[in-house]
Amino acid sequence: MHTLKEQFEKTDGVVFPGKTFMDELLKPVFYDQKEHLFDAMFHIHKAHTTMLAEQGILTDDEAAKILEGVAEVEKMEKADIEYSSSYEDLFFLVESQIGTLIGDELAGKMHIAKSRNDMGEGMYRIVLRDYLQETTEAAEKLAEAILYQAENHIESIMPAHTHTQPAQPTTFGHYLVAIYDSLQRDIDRLKQARKTVNQSPMGAAAITTSGFPINRERMVELLGFEGLIENSYDAIGAGDYLIEAAQALISLMTNMGRWLQEFLRMTSKEVGLLKVSDAYVQISSIMPQKRNPVSIEHSRAIASSAAAEGMAVVHMIHNTPYGDINDTEDDLQPHLYAGFKKALRVLKLMRAVVVTMDFNKDRAYQQARENMITITELADVLARDYGVSFRKAHHKASVIAKMADKQGKELYEIPVDELNKWLEDVTLTEQDWQQITDPHYFVQRRRVTGGTNPDVVRGMIDRRKE
Numbered sequence: 442m443h444t445l446k447e448q449f450e451k452t453d454g455v456v457f458p459g460k461t462f463m464d465e466l467l468k469p470v471f472y473d474q475k476e477h478l479f480d481a482m483f484h485i486h487k488a489h490t491t492m493l494a495e496q497g498i499l500t501d502d503e504a505a506k507i508l509e510g511v512a513e514v515e516k517m518e519k520a521d522i523e524y525s526s527s528y529e530d531l532f533f534l535v536e537s538q539i540g541t542l543i544g545d546e547l548a549g550k551m552h553i554a555k556s557r558n559d560m561g562e563g564m565y566r567i568v569l570r571d572y573l574q575e576t577t578e579a580a581e582k583l584a585e586a587i588l589y590q591a592e593n594h595i596e597s598i599m600p601a602h603t604h605t606q607p608a609q610p611t612t613f614g615h616y617l618v619a620i621y622d623s624l625q626r627d628i629d630r631l632k633q634a635r636k637t638v639n640q641s642p643m644g645a646a647a648i649t650t651s652g653f654p655i656n657r658e659r660m661v662e663l664l665g666f667e668g669l670i671e672n673s674y675d676a677i678g679a680g681d682y683l684i685e686a687a688q689a690l691i692s693l694m695t696n697m698g699r700w701l702q703e704f705l706r707m708t709s710k711e712v713g714l715l716k717v718s719d720a721y722v723q724i725s726s727i728m729p730q731k732r733n734p735v736s737i738e739h740s741r742a743i744a745s746s747a748a749a750e751g752m753a754v755v756h757m758i759h760n761t762p763y764g765d766i767n768d769t770e771d772d773l774q775p776h777l778y779a780g781f782k783k784a785l786r787v788l789k790l791m792r793a794v795v796v797t798m799d800f801n802k803d804r805a806y807q808q809a810r811e812n813m814i815t816i817t818e819l820a821d822v823l824a825r826d827y828g829v830s831f832r833k834a835h836h837k838a839s840v841i842a843k844m845a846d847k848q849g850k851e852l853y854e855i856p857v858d859e860l861n862k863w864l865e866d867v868t869l870t871e872q873d874w875q876q877i878t879d880p881h882y883f884v885q886r887r888r889v890t891g892g893t894n895p896d897v898v899r900g901m902i903d904r905r906k907e
Contacts, residue, residue, distance in 0.1 A: 613800050623700075857869060
């Protein structure tokens, strides 16, 4: 009777690669490499061969033949490349293909003073810097759209919220500049992450450099890196460039998710401030009156998913040894690529929504008149113009709010005579009370740096456009 081990080995095999190892690890890794790293791999092959020739490690004739073989194999249709158990991974398959054209011995010379370690790190950085660049450009286009709408709504008064409750009047333009500034900080984080990523590890070889007289600085130039990771151990062992890229992704998507949620609230029928273009809404299959802002819904969900991909990267690196380790390589990289692909979808979708959306100014203004959200101005006027101490003025404003709430009235529905009875020892003029209850004056009076006054907001926009 066969043991369980014998039965298993009969189908799975006893030599490398075992069927399970091949199906569950080697094949998925191979196809991930083919999808993401193919072009970067050939870029490094060509640059390294060029450097070896310049250093006299290869003859010009050898380098020319190697580069010819590399260029020929590079023409392969990626779609036609399939996994084979004859090769451990994509890199060995490519080397074999080059060897078929120019001979195995010459093809092997392509790897002098180069390891899969520094080559892998180099490829990851090349691919990741491109994702960071593309994401930065898409975020800048979204920021431009936000600023465009902010400029259109410098005087569009609406309620601002604190703790999800109506708080004070602001303008949609003032609100959008805040979102723009938050996005701009994330753009700065993306740029800094790209700078960290875009450093060359090439020449570190396995982890200690090489006994061959290679030129690591030349590889920086040939591969378009911004600088060199000088210490070879650091070049192979560091995972902080992955963490920084993931953190930039997490921050961008998390911060966007917050205002995406607010946009969804504003698009609801009950709130009714934002209207998404017909191009980006879907109807209900059963309720003909519905205009579902699914473009924003999907963006919110995809943003959360992208942030989760970034979190996966941080968790996979956590508590791993400082050195060459699989945890930072083939199994981790696809999370970053998937995360940035999702981020790009969110950025592009929301740019389309923001550029084309409409804002209901009349409804927003009416909402800014409600819920007594101008009452802060009553305390300010009493303290500023009527000589009441600020603490006492604040208390009087609180009393007025309670009295109005008790009668179920908005501030603008209370006659000034009745107000003055509640104030007791202070008599407001009709004009002062009218201005206190009008959100227009509330917004206009906040002229200090960063305030809601349209001229102040216009100045902020102009500086950002510059």
